[in-house]
Amino acid sequence: MHRDNYKAKLDASQYKLTGQRATVLEVMIRNRGKHLSAEEVLQQARLLRPNIGIATVYRTLEKLASLEILYKGMFDSGKYRYELADDREHHHHHVVCVNCGSITEIKDDLLCELEKNIEKQGFRIVDHDLKFFGYCPNCTKS
Ligand SMILES: [Zn+2]
Ligand SMILES: [Zn+2]
Ligand SMILES: [Zn+2]
Structure with a gap:
C-alpha cells in the first residue's frame, strides 16, 4: 500500500492527520511488516517527536485500526499489537x-x-x- 492509499482512507473518514497522529503513522510505515505494541510505537514515536503522549499514541492507533489502515491483533497474553495493513483483500x-x-x-x-x-x-x-x-x-x- 502506498502513502496515497492512506491518504484516500483518511480523507474519506475526515480524520485529520495532525502532527502527533502523523508521527504515529510514520512509525508504522517505517516498521512495515513488524507487529508493534503501543509501548513500542510510543518509544519510536518519541525519537521523532520527544513530547508525544501515550494517550495520543493509543487513540491514534485505535483510530487507524478502525479505518483499516492498521491491523490490530492479539498475539500474546492480553496485549494488542499493530501492523500496517497490506493492500491484499485478506489478512495473512x-x-x-x-x-x-x-x-x-x-x-x-x-x-x-x-x-x-x-x-x-x-x-x-x-x-x-x-x-x-x-x-x-x-x-x-x-
Ligand atoms: Zn502480520
Ligand atoms: Zn522463538
Ligand atoms: Zn486466511
Whole structure:
C-alpha cells in the first residue's frame, strides 16, 4: 500500500492527520511488516517527536485500526499489537513462538478452500482469523 492509499482512507473518514497522529503513522510505515505494541510505537514515536503522549499514541492507533489502515491483533497474553495493513483483500496468518514471542507471517492460506466448503452449507463467510503457536526455528535449536 502506498502513502496515497492512506491518504484516500483518511480523507474519506475526515480524520485529520495532525502532527502527533502523523508521527504515529510514520512509525508504522517505517516498521512495515513488524507487529508493534503501543509501548513500542510510543518509544519510536518519541525519537521523532520527544513530547508525544501515550494517550495520543493509543487513540491514534485505535483510530487507524478502525479505518483499516492498521491491523490490530492479539498475539500474546492480553496485549494488542499493530501492523500496517497490506493492500491484499485478506489478512495473512501468523505463527507465534511460545518461547521468545517472535511473530512470523504465513503466506499460504488453505482456509480459502475450507471457506468454500462452509459456504456450500449456506453461510456467507466474510473473513477468518487464525494463529499458530509453537517454537520458532531458533528456539527449537537451543
Ligand atoms: Zn522463538
Ligand atoms: Zn502480520
Ligand atoms: Zn486466511
